[in-house]
Amino acid sequence: MRRGRFAPSPTGPLHFGSLVAALGSYLNVRAQQGQWLVRMEDLDPPREEPGAADQILRVLDALGFEWDGDVVYQSQRYDLYHDAIRDLTAKGLTYYCTCSRQDISRAGLPGIEGNRYPGTCRTAAHRNLDASTRLVTDDIPIIFTDLLQGQQSQRLQSDVGDFVILRRDGFMAYQIAVVVDDTDQGITEVVRGSDLLDSTPRQIYLQRLLDLATxxxxxxxxxxxGQGNKLSKQTGAPAIDIRNGPKVIFEALAFLGQCPPAELSGAKPAELLEWGKQHWNAAMIPPLKSIPFGA
Incomplete structure (x- = not known):
């Protein structure tokens, strides 16, 4: 059975950008008679907003989204992530790193997400004293075909460098957690925003090292x-008002290229979602990394 998921971070209320990801993941798997799970990626308490997780779930429910099984919270799954890190460590693939962001910046090595890590601590043999844990990478190309964005290729060592899987403050890093959870939950398809496209090779690399399915x-x-900034809490994206549920779902369907008929513009959310399931066509999604909205 096909199984997809929506995995928001509870750093603020649901907005249009996150609704697009929820809708795309929901319709793509429901159109295949598959299951849709919800997982809260609550790995960064300093950035999280109290009550945001519950608010996101209330909005999804009010908009007619139906998820399978219980909602999973990453903050409750640290044992699984530590098991994966122990496995990688036993294979000699991790090391402790004491470098600060300033240290990395001073090294000045360009990467796809700014300065990449220069490998300073790879052979330093630090003990776990106020240190993060990094994963050893290589320069063998990670090549995969995204179902919308096409073929992608990345050399981790040259493009990213050895990356953190356990933060210095003890919080788990996103890359290791998402890989462990997608496997544990039996996820067969990951439909999400293109802002995470560059993270995918790191996740595929981890899957291969841990002998997990991709x-x-x-x-x-x-x-x-209008300035090209991703809609987010930081850029002032307004929270979704459930009183405008039909309007925002209609707009999200149109954003994803699904061309809902005008007569559905005032339909109830459940009716719009049902239309979406019956008429979903991923080939109609614009093969772009970003689209202006509300400009």
Whole structure:
């Protein structure tokens, strides 16, 4: 059975950009009679907003989204992540790192997400005293085909460098947690925003090191404002008002290229979602990384 998921971070209320990811993942798997899970990626308490997780779930429910099984919270799954890190460590693939962001910046090595890590601590043999844990990478190309964005290729050592899997403050890093959870939950397809496209090779690399299956990936265009900034809490994206539920779902369907008929513009959310399931066509999604919305 096909199984997809929506995995928001509870750093604020649900907005249009996150609704697009929820809708795309929901319709893509429901159109295949598959299951849709919800997982809270609550790995970064300093950035999280109290009550945001519950608010996101209330909005999804009010908009007619139906998920399978219980909601999973990453903050309750640290034992699984530590098991994976122990496995990687036993294979000689991790090391402790005491470098600060300033140290990495001073090294000045360009990468796809700014300065990449220069490998300073790879052979330093630090003990676990106020240190993060990094994963050893190599330069063998990670090549995969995204179902919307096409073929992708990345050399981790040259493009990213050895990356953190356990933060210095003790919080788990996103890359290791998402890989462990997707496997544990039996996820067969990952439909999410294109802002995570560059993270995918790191996740495929981890899957290979841990002998885990790789799901299919489809990275949707993200909604951006008039200045090209991704809609987010930081850029002032307004929270979804459930009183405007039909309007925002209709707009999200149109954003994803599904061309809902005008007569459905005032339909109830459940009716719009049902239409979406019956008429979903991933080939109609614009093969772009971003699309302006509300500009």
């Amino acid at each position: 799901p299919h990936y489809l990275h949707l265009p993200v909604a951006v404002d």
